[in-house]
Amino acid sequence: MHTFYYGFTVYSIQSYIFETNKLKEIIGASEIVEKVCKSEFQTHFKDFLQNATVLLEAAGNIRCVFSISDAELDSFKETYARFSMKITLAYPELKFCQAIHSLKEKNDPSAGDIKSLNHSLTTKKQQPVYYPRLACMGVARNQRTRKIQSYPNRTETQQELDLSTKVKDTHSEGNLLLDKLKNIHAEFPIKLEEIASEQSYIALVHIDTNGLGKFIEKLIDKANSKALQKFSNEVENATLCALRTAIKETFPIVKDATDKNKPKIPFRPVLIGGDDVTVIIKAEHAFDFTRIYMETFEKESQKIKETDKKGLTVAAGIAFTKQKFPLHYTADLVEDLCKSAKAGSNRTYSAIRVHRVRNTYASDFDRIITSELRSTEKETFYNAKPFSIGELAQFQKDIVALKKDDFPKADLENYLSQIIVNNPQRTFLKDRMLEKLPESDVAFIKNMQKETLDLPYLYNLINLQKLVTT
Structure with missing residues (x-):
């Protein structure tokens, strides 16, 4: 027995998913990633x-x-070798690598085995990737991606899609991903225009768990697969529960919906x-969704035995952007924001x-x-400490106070803008x-009158x- x-x-998942600003293609790319890791793998190695x-x-x-x-060894090696070619041909320009490590006289990988496998995968990531569809000048290309069209003799009704975009488009229903939300009776948009109008803002939210590696290392040390x-x-169950709860609480209309009446x-x-969770949401709902998700995930993760009832914490990055702004830039930014949240909190709180x-x-x-x-070096609008869940909730309340008619919003905005240009x-x-500030019990307004401004x-x-x- 071997x-x-x-x-x-x-790898480069965000680049693959957010290559264009067409939501159908984003959905299709995400569906492909899910399909490869579930049905394609299970079918090929069945x-x-x-x-x-x-x-x-x-x-x-x-x-x-x-x-x-x-007796199965030769067949297994051949199956392993064929999987790369199968995925390469089926999903053009999807970047991936696979590796295998032999476990001698044991059935569970040790920390050393995992390190060796991860090293092999990292090494293969650095190898150049060659695609079979190469061409010189004078060929028809997709005007949005500048890649070779898959329909050189297209009819008037066919789109000028390259092969990669065409495959994404054929997976745009996103059924595998939505199956995880099967208890949510809602109709999800397939166009960004259905989330927000062209001049309105959307939010890209990326949420990732803190310190998951240390729990995995403990289980690895016990060699218990x-x-x-x-x-x-x-x-994953805690993630899905938090996601479903956040959707229902953020959009109450979903709670009473049925399969026949999906809002x-x-x-x-x-x-x-x-x-990991990444979502696109209308800007005005981003804070509520993120806060509820984090609160629910912390609560649900306390049920996991390995956390000693302390639960897990998460980090989130939220990038607000105009609907027409290129999402591949926003995807890179939101990952940076999530990493910054982890670093700023030292992974000790959500x-x-x-x-x-x-x-x-x-x-x-x-x-x-x-x-x-x-x-300047002394005056900055950057706070190394990110919001906690409670601080985010307070921030939302403070926005209510800021929006009241008697608050000098224009004067505050003018003052902040003059700091940027260093106006004397x-x-x-x-x-x-400060003279125009109303009397208020709101903490941030009282602090403006008494303390150094929290710029x-x-x-x-x-x-x-x-x-x-609000």
Whole structure:
């Protein structure tokens, strides 16, 4: 009997999914990632899964322990070799790699085995990828992606799609992803225009769990693949429960809906896998959705035995952008925001980092901090500490106070803008603004009158007030 630890990874997922701004193609790309990790893998390796333990099938990753007899060995090796070619031909330009590691005299991978497999996968990621459809000048191309059209002799009704976009388009129903939300009776949009109008804002939200690796390492040290599989399933169940709850609470109309009467909501899941969630949502609902998701996930994860009833925490990045702004920039930014939230919270609490996109270099958050959120070394609009769940809830309440007629919004906005350009009159503008402040029990208004101004907080209030419902 031979035991193998198998790994498959789809990389550059965000680039693949958000290559265009057409929601149907985004849905199709996400569906392909889900399909490869579930049905394609299970169908291709079906003859060997009876004695296998699938540890992970989510978010573009597969990890599986195969037990192969001597009689099956040659067939298994051939099946393994064919899988790469099958995926390459079926899903053009999907970047992936697979690797396999032999486990000697044991059925569970050790920490060393996992490290070796991950090293093999990382090495293969760095190898150049060649696609069979190459061409020189003078060929018809997709005007949006600049790739070779798959319909060189198309009719008038056929779109000028390249092969990769065509495959995404054929998977645009997104059934595998929506099956995870089968208890949600809602109609999900297939066009960005159904989420927000052209000049309105949408939000891209990316949520990821903190410190999941340390729990996995403990299970690996015990060399217990069954426990690792159980833990992965429980984390995914907590994710799905939190997601369903957040949708229902954010859009109450869904609660009383039925299969025959599905309301359309301005929300579309893009990636649901393991502990990862990425969604596109109308800007005004982004804070409510994120806050409810995080609260529910923390509560549900307390049921997982390995957390000792303490539960897990998550980090979220929220990028607000105009509906027509290229989503591949926003996707890079929202990942940066999520990483920044993790770093700023030291992964000790659930944290949220938000940003409203104003410039074309929006994919690089470090550059945004330098060029947009900082005026001088001493005066900055960047706070290294991200919002906690409670602080996000308070932020929403403070926006209500900010929007009242007696609050000098225009004076505050003018003062903040003069800080950016280092106007010497900014002190005068500050004093004039403070004179107009209403008497209030709201903490941030009282603090403006008594303490040094919290510029990052005020900047976020002014910057995001029009995007948040009150």
